Amino acid sequence: MSHFLRRQGWVVGLFALLIVLFIATTIIQPAYGSNDFGSLARAVLPYAFAVAAQTVVVIAGGIDLSVAAMMALTSVTAASMMNGASEEYALFVMPFVLAMGFALGALNGLLIVVTRVPDIVVTLAMLFVLQGAALLVLDAPGGGIAEWLKALISGTVPIPGLPDAVDAWLPKALLVLIVCLCVIWIPLRRSRLGLSIYAIGSSELAAFRSGVPVKRTRIIAYALSGLFAAFGGLALTMSTGIGAPIPGPYLLASVAAVVLGGVALGGGKGGLLGPIVAVFVLRLVRTDLTLLAIDPNVTAIIEGLIMVAVVMFGAFITMRGRQ
């Protein structure tokens, strides 16, 4: 148990924080119910995928500044392809967009490996490229989406045998998030590839000397990041019903949640669970501040302060631990 706590201490702490926040929310707004939780889950969905995209790359010792732009591009592509098309056509669009994200992510990795330009610069350049591509696909917010995709994340999951009261607390969006992340992350974590990703993040030289194909692993890490970002883009289109070519605030949010989630920015440490919980924490803080009727601008300041304070605290703890 103590071993588990030591290894997962950060995530357990985050969970505790999340529960405290939930309690605080119900105190602030006694009427906070399953509906509000559903909308929280829907709001979290694109953020969570953005964070997953960032997490994979950060664990592999890199950083991806193009996450938000990738989401914008995949979102507008999906929205413009599905606009006015039949419901069945969406069955083809979904895998196509996901494959596009995967391929563009792989391109990110390939460029880093081949040109040997630092990852920050490559993904910065790709940020411009993807943003431009998104503007070429749709120059103003628009497009459409199949109804069944919209329905996929709204409402709750009816599980037979459970009372409605419990059912109501299981929004579909949460289920979609958990399924999508688990299907990719759990097999990856247990595979040789997952180990390689952690290895190159921890020490590239040591990984290389132990026979890990460093270049290939790096490319795959970025490809996975692209795939998660494509999920995020789809989630964005699913929740708004349209595609917007201007990237949202997902880059900053993803980096913040990754750090808050206990993933070291040097790489090699942490998991996916922490950052995802961190996203919920950050969103819930925002909900609470809105419920308290605080000026949205002040909310932005408080969010920033929390982020900086958490990061400083985390860095301080790591420093103490090292001494």
Next chain:
Amino acid sequence: MSTSAISPQSVPFGRRLKRLMADRPLIPLVILLVILVVILQILRPGIVNERWIANTIKFAIPLAILAGCQTMTMLTGGIDLSVGTVATISAFIMATQIVNQDPAVAFLLAMMPAVLIGLVNGIGVGVFRVHPLIMTLGTSLIGTGCLQVYQRTVIASGAKIPDFLAWLGTGVTWGFPNALLLFVPLAALIVFTLARTGFGRLLYAVGDNERATRLSGVQYWQVITALYITSSVLAGITGLLYIGLIKAPSLSLAEPLVLPSVAAAVIGGTSIFGGRGGYTGTIIGALILTVLTTLLTILQMPEGARRILFGLIVLFVTAAYLRIVEER
């Protein structure tokens, strides 16, 4: 790039040329700049005249100063993404406070947030050892929030651009933009500081090998705090200059300059991992990016295509430049 085409015919000469370029990394950059200007002249004959040059320099200067902030922070292995917000805040406060304050007081008020943000950045990076990328992103988020709250309080009093800043930002005297009066001493100071002073050497040392530097008795946090305050103050000054150039205070005035400023420093040959680079390259990098933007505007491409090309060119130039420098 253009040189590799010559090398097959005369190998010794080509190799000598390559070595020359590796030793003097500024040469390929200047060549690239000239090539861009020539392309521009071919596409629009007669565009390259005195007025155009003055205009280009005018728009390159704010970018070059911000890229100077990036150069200095990147030398220590850091990055300062809060420069855009700092510049915007200074510009906005200057424009709103000048309405009913003495210019000197308004200037001091405008520079205060810059110093404060720089101090917080420095303490976060230097003392708490937060990653500079996160730290500066965080402070810029807070800064933007504060600016929005501040904007509410001054909405009634309005804003105006001080004549002096407008003169400095847009004025041209004998074909030279007035902004050079500010930029030339500033650039000289940065180059001098980096190359000839102890502080400059400390920046290189910290970026090259932090552990060794600390073991040699350098107070890491003092160097870093001083660095980020300097960077922020420079960004604040840029904001004042930029508002004189753009003449419309807004809440995202200098924000679009942030990523290009990183690109300019990288194109100019400063290593993002620290310890290598200089300011002269960065200035040429800023000029290259400004000319490039003009070029892409003149081609009348849709906005999307322009951004794609911009990204690709930044990537290509950086990659090619790394190749040349690594030849040595």
